[in-house]
Amino acid sequence: MNKQIQVGILGFGTVGSGVIRILKDHNAKIRQVTGEEISVKKVLVRDIEKNRGKISEGIQLTTNEDEVLADPEIDVILEVMGSIDSAKMYITKALKAGKHVVTANKDLIALHGNELVALAKENQCDLYYEASVAGGIPILRTIVDSLASDNIQQVMGIVNGTTNFMLTKMTNEHQSYEEALKEAQELGFAESDPTNDVDGIDAARKMVILTRLAFGMNVELDQIETKGIRNLKSIDIETAKKLGYRIKLIGTAEENNGGVSVSVGPILVPEAHPLASVQNENNAVFVVGAAVGETMFYGPGAGELPTATSVVSDLITVAKNIRLGTTGNVFNSYQHETKLMTDEEILSKYYLSIEMNDRTGLFLELTKIFAASDVGFDKIIQEPIEGGMAKVVIITHLMNRKQEKEILAKLKKADDMNLLIHLKVMEG
């Protein structure tokens, strides 16, 4: 007594064809798990003439979105085309037509997620987006279902595969930033304009989504302190390594006293920390809960089949809901008033690399700048460099953002001192 569930897909790129492949290859298991026969009826494509081989057999292709969105036989729409504006328009149409939606579109969910979730609820439709963060890692469902009993305190994620690949190359193979970027581009991990990846924008969008689910709060992109890896030098990666750290681009969302703070940036991670050993293009999300303690979820952050796995798992959940008559319940029902932590509440240790004139007394001046803001040192390395200059690397004790801003302002004004880079340091 299997019912037929008909699916329309928007987009026939890598994820779209991955979805079709998984639905074919794992058909027997999916039928048993859902109690339904799931079949792809139509796919919206850009170029209908393109030869797609056997994979498109039995599926109607169209370049007209309304043929998919307005087909009364289609129960579920999978949006895997990317872009923001047209995807939003199509999903809106689909939900208004009473169709359930699964999307892999992080940009869309980060920017318009709340609006679309409300629209889905209004129309008694499901809206899932597991694939939008960390590709094949089921981190959203884990936070929503399995950690529902816990109060989450911190989420730290390596959620951008491109930069993690580049940092791995820079760390293990001593490549420069430029070499690592070139290799990532050659392998198809980075786009020709790598801005979204290397400047941390992609990671920040994913942190918007993770913050919404983990803390029930809505943080805007411009409320996230976002730094990329563009200015990272091999020498800093080497120095960090000597001090027992690996540099990773980490998105951090933490809650304290009812307020939340979200940031993205390269961070010194102690080498024994589970996040330090996440290699290449893999992703990982480290979650600290008041009760559960430290957990980590690791896997492929992108790629045709991993991302498609998450899309199809969402589709299976929709199919089960259809069978049980329980569609239209929002994925995440945890909501909280959004409150940002103040500068005084946001604490971190820092790594600072300062180039300065090697003259007597200047190190004392440097020390005074930190002492004036009541910040102590955890580690100091001073090395002479050419031209009568010295390089001083400092790892500080914990300081708050107010102290950080004071110190940075003074370092900027100080003669004969040049702050090369400053990075957060994760506590061991």
Add this chain to the structure above:
Amino acid sequence: MNKQIQVGILGFGTVGSGVIRILKDHNAKIRQVTGEEISVKKVLVRDIEKNRGKISEGIQLTTNEDEVLADPEIDVILEVMGSIDSAKMYITKALKAGKHVVTANKDLIALHGNELVALAKENQCDLYYEASVAGGIPILRTIVDSLASDNIQQVMGIVNGTTNFMLTKMTNEHQSYEEALKEAQELGFAESDPTNDVDGIDAARKMVILTRLAFGMNVELDQIETKGIRNLKSIDIETAKKLGYRIKLIGTAEENNGGVSVSVGPILVPEAHPLASVQNENNAVFVVGAAVGETMFYGPGAGELPTATSVVSDLITVAKNIRLGTTGNVFNSYQHETKLMTDEEILSKYYLSIEMNDRTGLFLELTKIFAASDVGFDKIIQEPIEGGMAKVVIITHLMNRKQEKEILAKLKKADDMNLLIHLKVMEG
């Protein structure tokens, strides 16, 4: 319009009090997520006089199980008392009385899970057991929900915290087996009779449950090749380290060609593999899916609050099902005919440590034993030891279990050769 859900708990040990603590501390979030007020009405205890402090305020304690199991106001029973026979009897009673059940009892679920699942279905009740494997790591729900779209090929788990703690101490601090066991016992990680942990029995029970969920197959405990760490010597840990491996107690379940093979034993794990860096009493489950590729789920495998987190997450799922009217759907609907792999199909590389007389020609004899079974060497280390003896350590190429058995039988018969230990080696 919150409904009240009343809970009865069997057992007021560490997990039981952890559950009560979480329900109190995280009350606001849980109420919002479930739309229900969840309260603990009664707890079955062994000693009613014991002073439990503030945590038991407002809760009725009883030593008579029927006062809990037959209370018509109680909707859900949480079984956190351990033991097999009485837990089974109580859960059976509860399900027959139409109460939903959450249990943390791996022994019970490994041995009688199918029977209890059938009984739950018959009575339209929920039966969940996330906490039974890997404590705070939501691995069961991840396999059942998030990897439902994938065909799982392999599950490898560090699912026993006690032995992982001991192996960490032996590896990092060069402790002997006896020293590590003593420290584990002092810290309360190991019982005075450590058999279940150190001989791999606890891990094997968890692999029964993981195999059921990942492959839909029922494997009996005596069909699992189970080895413990009792005979592991520091020297093997050192040698493995020199060769680039860490020794971990790993439960492995793998599928090939419709057949499954499950085993537990100490394995040489390449040091770059994510499982190699799982330290101390932590657990981790590494899952390989046909589509998703390699994923890993890491966290605390035991402990009051981590385990209680999983129990309460199950309870939240039950509460949602009650609200939606969808109880009685089995946790895992994936079923498959159980078929074991044959000896010819089970492949592994092996580490063998052999003590032998240092006389000319004996190494040739050793080589012939492997060549006769068509097994090649990946690495060989020969070192002279005292008394005219030599120690030969070999890492082989892949061989099947038939070849393994042939070689072991010949090594046993050979004069002047003494096989000290042989362990599986995970491929890099």
